[in-house]
Amino acid sequence: MTGSNTMDTILVIEDKESMRAMLKQTLEGEGYQVITAQDGAEGIRRLADERIGLVLTDLKLPKKDGFDVLRAVKEDSPLLPVIVMTAFGTIETAVKAVKQGAYDFLTKPFDTGHLLVLIKRALDATRIASENILLKEEFADKLGLPKIIGKSAPMQEITTKMQKVAPTNATVMIRGESGTGKELFARAIHYLSNRKDAPFIAINSAAIPRELLESELCGYEKGSHSQALARKLGKLELADKGTVFLDEIGDMDLALQAKILRVIQEQVIERVGGDKPIKIDVRIVAATNKDIEQAVQEKLFREDLFYRLNVFPITIPPLRxxxxxxxxxxxxxxxxxxxxxxKGPITIADEAMDILMKSPWKGNVRELENVIERAVIYAEGGVVRSQDLGISEASIINALAEHVPMDGPLQEVAAAATRIAESRRIRQVLKQTGGNKTRAAEILQVSYKTLLTKIKEYQLEEKGE
Ligand SMILES: Nc1ncnc2c1ncn2[C@@H]1O[C@H](COP(=O)(O)OP(=O)(O)OP(=O)(O)O)[C@@H](O)[C@H]1O
Ligand SMILES: [Mg+2]
Structure with missing residues (x-):
C-alpha cells in the first residue's frame, strides 16, 4: 500500500475557476485525490456520493454557501473535517465557522505550505478520533504493539514468520487452540505493518446477530430503514487502510462468507440502502480454533474462501x-x-512453579493468565505458593493419567507413573474409609506419617477426599 491510492480524497468547493484549478493541482501534486465543485449546492451533492476524507470550502459561494456545506457535513458525517477559506478582512465569519464545527480556517491569499500542514493535521486528527471511538468501544486496554512472550523454539519460529509477513499485504490465517494468543498475533501483525496508524478492527462473526450482520459490516445510508437517521459506516469501511481481524471464522455463516469473499477479491462494499459500490482498502487476518478443512468437507465453509484466507497460515502450538x-x-x-x-513485587515459590510446569493447560495462555491473576490476589508476603494457584496436584495427576509421559529419562517416566498410581489408590482407599487415615494407612501398609506426606504431596485433601 504505497503511493496515491492510499491517500485521502479531498473535496474542494470554490467558485473562482483559477483558484479551484490551483488547489486541485497543488493537492494532486501531494498525492491526494481531488474532487471539485463550483458552488455550495454542487458541493453538498458531492458529499453524498463520494468517499471524502476532508472538505476544503470557500465560505462565500453561489447557491448554497460555505455555512450550508458545513451544516450538511455536520449532519451527515460529524467526523469529516472541514477547512474553510475566507477572504482577507472577514476573519469574524471564519471564526463563526470554526464555532460551528469547522476544523480551521485560512485567509486568502494563503501560503500553500500552510494549507498542506493544516490538511495533514486535520486528517491525522480525524483518523485518531475515529480510531479512538472504536478503541473506546471495543479495545479499551489493547493499545499499540502487544508484547509477545515466548522463547521456546516453536514460538521463535512463528514469531519470525509473523514478522516476515506483517509488512506485506498478504492475508494471514492464524490457527491454534483457544487461548493460545491468536488475537495477540493478529494485532502484532497490524502494528508491525505500515497500516499501523489506521484502525485494527475485530469482527467476531459468531457474536453479531445475523440480521444485523450486513449493516454492522457494511454500514447503511440515511433513510435506508426507519432508524437510519444518519449514515452509519460499517466496520469494514471504518477499517479502511487498516486491518480487519476476522475472528472465529469457523462460525461464520454462509451469507457472510460470500460477502467477505467479495471484499477480499474486489475490495468493495455496499452500504445498506446505498446504490454504489464503495472502494475500500483492508488487509485481512483471520483466526480459527476449528478444523476448517472438515467444515469445507461438510460444505459449511466455502472452499474458495478457505483458499483465499489460507494464503499464509500460522499455527500457534498449545502451551503444553x-x-x-x-x-x-x-x-x-x-x-x-x-x-x-x-501490590509490590511478587515472586513464585519453586513448588508453585513446579505445578505450573506440570499443569495440562487446556485453556492455554489465557488459563495461565487467569490462574496468575487469582494467585496475585491470594498471595501473601510477596510470594505465590502452590495453594494460591487453585490447581490441585490431583487434577494434574488426573490429566497425566490420560497421558503418561513417554519421553525423557526412565526415572522420570517411572516417577510420573508412580505418582499417578499412588494418588489414585490413596484416593480410592480414603473414600472407602470415609477419610479415616489411620485405617487407610493400615490398608495400604505404610506408616501413618508416610501416608500424610503423600496426601500432602499429591494434595489429596483439598477437595475433601
Ligand atoms: N505469547 C504471549 N505473550 C503474552 N501474552 C499472551 C501470549 N499469548 C497469549 N497471551 C495472552 O493470553 C490471552 C489470550 O490470548 P488471545 O485472546 O490472543 O487468544 P486467542 O487464541 O484469540 O483465544 P480464543 O481462541 O479463545 O479467542 C490474552 O490476554 C493475551 O494477551
Ligand atoms: Mg480470540
Missing amino acids: ERRDDIPPLAQHFLNKYSAEVR
Whole structure:
C-alpha cells in the first residue's frame, strides 16, 4: 500500500475557476485525490456520493454557501473535517465557522505550505478520533504493539514468520487452540505493518446477530430503514487502510462468507440502502480454533474462501507443547497483575512453579493468565505458593493419567507413573474409609506419617477426599 491510492480524497468547493484549478493541482501534486465543485449546492451533492476524507470550502459561494456545506457535513458525517477559506478582512465569519464545527480556517491569499500542514493535521486528527471511538468501544486496554512472550523454539519460529509477513499485504490465517494468543498475533501483525496508524478492527462473526450482520459490516445510508437517521459506516469501511481481524471464522455463516469473499477479491462494499459500490482498502487476518478443512468437507465453509484466507497460515502450538514458555509468561502476568492491584513485587515459590510446569493447560495462555491473576490476589508476603494457584496436584495427576509421559529419562517416566498410581489408590482407599487415615494407612501398609506426606504431596485433601 504505497503511493496515491492510499491517500485521502479531498473535496474542494470554490467558485473562482483559477483558484479551484490551483488547489486541485497543488493537492494532486501531494498525492491526494481531488474532487471539485463550483458552488455550495454542487458541493453538498458531492458529499453524498463520494468517499471524502476532508472538505476544503470557500465560505462565500453561489447557491448554497460555505455555512450550508458545513451544516450538511455536520449532519451527515460529524467526523469529516472541514477547512474553510475566507477572504482577507472577514476573519469574524471564519471564526463563526470554526464555532460551528469547522476544523480551521485560512485567509486568502494563503501560503500553500500552510494549507498542506493544516490538511495533514486535520486528517491525522480525524483518523485518531475515529480510531479512538472504536478503541473506546471495543479495545479499551489493547493499545499499540502487544508484547509477545515466548522463547521456546516453536514460538521463535512463528514469531519470525509473523514478522516476515506483517509488512506485506498478504492475508494471514492464524490457527491454534483457544487461548493460545491468536488475537495477540493478529494485532502484532497490524502494528508491525505500515497500516499501523489506521484502525485494527475485530469482527467476531459468531457474536453479531445475523440480521444485523450486513449493516454492522457494511454500514447503511440515511433513510435506508426507519432508524437510519444518519449514515452509519460499517466496520469494514471504518477499517479502511487498516486491518480487519476476522475472528472465529469457523462460525461464520454462509451469507457472510460470500460477502467477505467479495471484499477480499474486489475490495468493495455496499452500504445498506446505498446504490454504489464503495472502494475500500483492508488487509485481512483471520483466526480459527476449528478444523476448517472438515467444515469445507461438510460444505459449511466455502472452499474458495478457505483458499483465499489460507494464503499464509500460522499455527500457534498449545502451551503444553512449549512448556519453556511457562516461566516467562507466568512472570509477565505476575508483573501485570501485581501492578494492577498495587501490590509490590511478587515472586513464585519453586513448588508453585513446579505445578505450573506440570499443569495440562487446556485453556492455554489465557488459563495461565487467569490462574496468575487469582494467585496475585491470594498471595501473601510477596510470594505465590502452590495453594494460591487453585490447581490441585490431583487434577494434574488426573490429566497425566490420560497421558503418561513417554519421553525423557526412565526415572522420570517411572516417577510420573508412580505418582499417578499412588494418588489414585490413596484416593480410592480414603473414600472407602470415609477419610479415616489411620485405617487407610493400615490398608495400604505404610506408616501413618508416610501416608500424610503423600496426601500432602499429591494434595489429596483439598477437595475433601
Ligand atoms: N505469547 C504471549 N505473550 C503474552 N501474552 C499472551 C501470549 N499469548 C497469549 N497471551 C495472552 O493470553 C490471552 C489470550 O490470548 P488471545 O485472546 O490472543 O487468544 P486467542 O487464541 O484469540 O483465544 P480464543 O481462541 O479463545 O479467542 C490474552 O490476554 C493475551 O494477551
Ligand atoms: Mg480470540
